[in-house]
Amino acid sequence: MRRNSEFHHVTNQHRTERNMMAETLRRGLARCCSVATLRSRLPVLTWLPAYRLMWLKMDVLAGLTVGLTAIPQALAYAEVAGLPVQYGLYSSFIGGFVYCVFGTSRDITLGPTAIMSLLCLLYVRGDPVYAVVLTLLCGIIQISMAILRLGFLLDFISFPVIKGFTCAAAVTIGFGQVKNILGVKDIPQQFFLQVYYTFQKLPEARVGDVILGLSCFCFLTMMMKMKSSLDSLEDNTFLVVKMSQGLVWTLATIRNALVVIAATCVAYSAEVMGHSFFTLTGKTAEGLPPFSAPPLSEMTANGTTVSFSEIVKDMGGGLAVIPLMGVLESIAIAKAFGSKNNYRIDANQELFAIGLTNILGSFVSAYPVTGSFGRTAVNSQTGVCTPAGGIVTSTVVLLSLAFLMPMFSFIPKASLAAVIICAVAPMIELGVPPHIWRVRKLDLLPFSVTFLLSFWEVQYGIVGGVLISGFMLLYLMARPELKVTDHGVLVMELEVDSIFLPLSTSVISCAHVHYTSLLLSVCC
Structure with missing residues (x-):
């Protein structure tokens, strides 16, 4: 029993x-x-069930404006990545369709950027097969991070490290285009050698490229100044003044497209008359990219096959640096504009959207993409209402691929170089070091380490800055300050100064964060 x-x-x-x-x-x-x-x-x-006709009007307007900005930038950034210019357009249309369904920010636009193009140049070295494989692996890593909810890891890249990296990247990218302004060739990619050989080959500069490049640069700078001056003008009730301001704003917004179109017409006219004054982009692949599985191996010129494992081995640290930097850049932009326009984003959902964009992009020969600050700003200023504006932008890019590719071969490299230099110039923020000095002097150490090492190798700059920041944090945690006050009640307070700023805070400000570890109150 x-x-x-x-x-x-x-x-x-x-x-x-x-x-x-x-x-x-x-x-x-x-x-x-x-x-x-x-x-x-x-x-x-x-947002789709509540969609309105007025939103459609604003989304179409914003999508067209961003599309006219995205096309010349995509061509230019492909040049930075060392890839044929059509790969910039291949990377610019998938993001609009994917992000419309899975994204949580109405302003952000996904596509090639200056920093991601520079990183791709370092790891794929102009090989399209390597670029496509890298895109696939980046997408897989980013989606895995989203599923595991690892977005918090981005908080370990502090504000000084981010700013040190972006300033160094802007200098590297900008100076890397000087050779195209001068029209000289055979310049190494390593920064210090690049500086040496660029100055050494100054006597070989082509007059046509120099004149065209400087003219494009001056025009772009003038339009940027005109657009920024509009923000300081008071609202005027006169219709003529408003129309004039709207015209100036529109021309300044699509200034990159205007410059590239004008330079292409000049170069085409010279070629028709039998004169080769300019260094041109050259022959490009026509039509839309085929939708096919990304290649997992490559046949070299001497007949040997490079296997998938060898490609992964050659990329090395790029499989960590590029996915993290792509997510960091995109989420930082999304949080900044979400705060500005009063809506919230989901960081892990953003991770998923970027990862899926990269995976699908590898099927159309794209290289890794992320959020673009410049195009996102244009999108927001034009008054986009929903992510549907990205569909219009992607459609504009697809139409250019389908019908305009033969004309792209006549684009002078000097005009694209001017577009790139003007795009990255605002990233060189001279006011950052004094600002860090006022807020926290010790943070200049990780900033300086990241900035200087990034000229040697980008990944060394990021890793070095993160390690320095980590050691500083551990030191402060091991020796916290003890603050004792006596106002009738004895209060003992342990303070730990964190040099790691949350991602959203690092975009908007460089606030000093205090974490109170322990508070003991003892009555006297």
Whole structure:
């Protein structure tokens, strides 16, 4: 009888456990299949049912404006990445379709950027197969981070490290285009050698490229100044003044497209008359890219095959640096504009959207993409209402690929160089070191280490800055300051100064963050 009682007790216990597990599983499935969860995974379901006709008008206008900005920038950034110019356009249209469904920011636009192009140049070295494989692997890594909810890792890249890297990258990218302004060739990619050989080959500069490049640069600078001056003007009630300001703003917004179109017409006219004054982009592939599985191996010129494992080995640290920097740049921009326009974003959902964009992009020969600050600013200023504006931008890029590719071969490299230099110039923020000095002098150390090492190798700059920041944090945690006050109550307060700023804070300001570890109150 006793054994039977114990048997029934164990059986009932097992049955109870199974019922509890079944109930937990049922609740989990119900939660996963709920409308709230579906909307969080597919943000398009949140804004699409409430879509209005007025929104369509604003989205189309913003999409067209961003599209005219994206095309010349894509061509220029492909040049930075060392790839044929059509690869910039291949990388510019998938993001609009994917982000419209899975993104949580209405302003952000995904595509090639200056920093990602520079990183790709360092790791793929102009090989399109390597670039496509890198895109696929970046997407897989980013989606894995989203599934594991690892977005918090980005907080370990502090404000000084971010600013040190972006300033160094802007200098590297900008100076790297001087050779195209001068029209000289055979310049090494390593920064210090690049500086040496660029000055050494000054006597070989082509007059046509120099004149065209400087003319484009002056025009772009003038239009940028005119656009910035509009912000300081007071609102005027006169219709003529408003129309004039709107015309200036529109021309300044699409200034990159205007410069490239004008330079292409000049170069084409010279070629027709039999004169080769300018260094041209050269022959480009025509039409849309084929939708096919990304290549996982490569046949070299001497007939040997480079396997997938060898490609991965050659990329090395790029498989860590590029996915992290891509996510960091995109989420930073999304949080900044979300705060400005009063909406919230989901960092892990942004990770998923970027990862999926890169995975699908590898099927159309794209190289890694991320959020673009310049194009996102244009999108926001034009008054975009929903992520549907990205569909219009992607359509404009697809139309250019389908019908304008033969004309792209006549684009002078000097005009693209001017576009790139003007795009990265604002990233060189001379006011950052004094600002860091006023807020926290010690933070100049990781900033300086990152800035200087990035001229040697970008990954060394980032890793060096993160390590210095980590050591500083550990030192402060090991020796916290003890603050004792006595105002009738004895208060002992341990303070730890954190040099790691949250990503959203690092974009907007360089606030000093204090974490109170312990507060003891003892009555006297």
